[in-house]
Amino acid sequence: xxxxxxxxxxxxxxxxxxxxxxxxxxxxxxLIRAKKLGYSFYTVFPWLLFALPVGTxxxxxxxxxxxxxxxxxxxxxxxxxxxxxxxxISVLLYSLLYIKYVMxxxxxxxxxxxxxxxxxxxxxxxxxxxxxxxCYGKIAPDSIKTSFLSVFxxxxxxxxxSSQIRHDYHGMPHDSLVWNLPLLFMLEAFxxxxxxxxxxxxxxxxxxxxxxxxxxxxTLYSGGRFFLEFMRKEGVVNGTIFNPxxxxxxxxxxxxxxxxxxxxxxxxxxxxxxT
Numbered sequence: 010x011x012x013x014x015x016x017x018x019x020x021x022x023x024x025x026x027x028x029x030x031x032x033x034x035x036x037x038x039x040l041i042r043a044k045k046l047g048y049s050f051y052t053v054f055p056w057l058l059f060a061l062p063v064g065t066x067x068x069x070x071x072x073x074x075x076x077x078x079x080x081x082x083x084x085x086x087x088x089x090x091x092x093x094x095x096x097x098i099s100v101l102l103y104s105l106l107y108i109k110y111v112m113x114x115x116x117x118x119x120x121x122x123x124x125x126x127x128x129x130x131x132x133x134x135x136x137x138x139x140x141x142x143x144c145y146g147k148i149a150p151d152s153i154k155t156s157f158l159s160v161f162x163x164x165x166x167x168x169x170x171s172s173q174i175r176h177d178y179h180g181m182p183h184d185s186l187v188w189n190l191p192l193l194f195m196l197e198a199f200x201x202x203x204x205x206x207x208x209x210x211x212x213x214x215x216x217x218x219x220x221x222x223x224x225x226x227x228t229l230y231s232g233g234r235f236f237l238e239f240m241r242k243e244g245v246v247n248g249t250i251f252n253p254x255x256x257x258x259x260x261x262x263x264x265x266x267x268x269x270x271x272x273x274x275x276x277x278x279x280x281x282x283x284t
Contacts, residue, residue, distance in 0.1 A: 010141070010142035024138065024140065036054075038129070039122070042122055048119075064100045071096075071257070094260075108120075117223075121220060124225075125226075128226060128230065138191040144194070146193075148185050162187060164183075193237050193240065194234070194237060198230070201229045208221070209222045218272040220272050221272040224265050224268040224269035224272055227264070228269050231261035231262035232258075238252060
């Protein structure tokens, strides 16, 4: 764990450094793609620039909403840091409105072009989670120690410096293995990135309806994260098997899956007319 680095006596969060770096990388790559599509730097960059405070504000607001969703016991939960879920919803709404009413163009084609930044930002951003020691998983079964699945775990000692971790794993042997949840999130994001890029470059050949690529990325991300959340060390909601993040990802999944179904319906309708 390296949650902070000191530069000239100033303590800086490694999570924030990685988050900022991932944003800059995604911006540069998308600006290159947008230029190839005929959009100038001065047309696209303001959209991206304003998305940063919008996403940050949305993340902070979502951190306030999730404990409310958790019910009466939510006061005992700790939701530290920003959550990508709130950023996604706020930036998505902002982007659709900005592209349509400020850039004066159809949003769906640009949303497909920018879709790769969705999983790429998660892939890069989770490096910050590893450095920060957050988003830690449950204790893995003892049988995992002798199986290939152990590569997806970390020793509990990795997290011991954190007082919160010591509290959550009180009484557990220090040689216990914990699910490396950030790594699993990164692997999920990498798979989605590959699928998203294949779909984008095949969109014309496959006659994909505009918006299908982005909707697919969102559906895969939210669906995959829902199942990975069962491995998170987190309090559950009112005695259920679900933690508050399950609720959040279900909301996302409903939004993106509905969007994807609509896109596939429009594609099928278009193909039926032209055959």
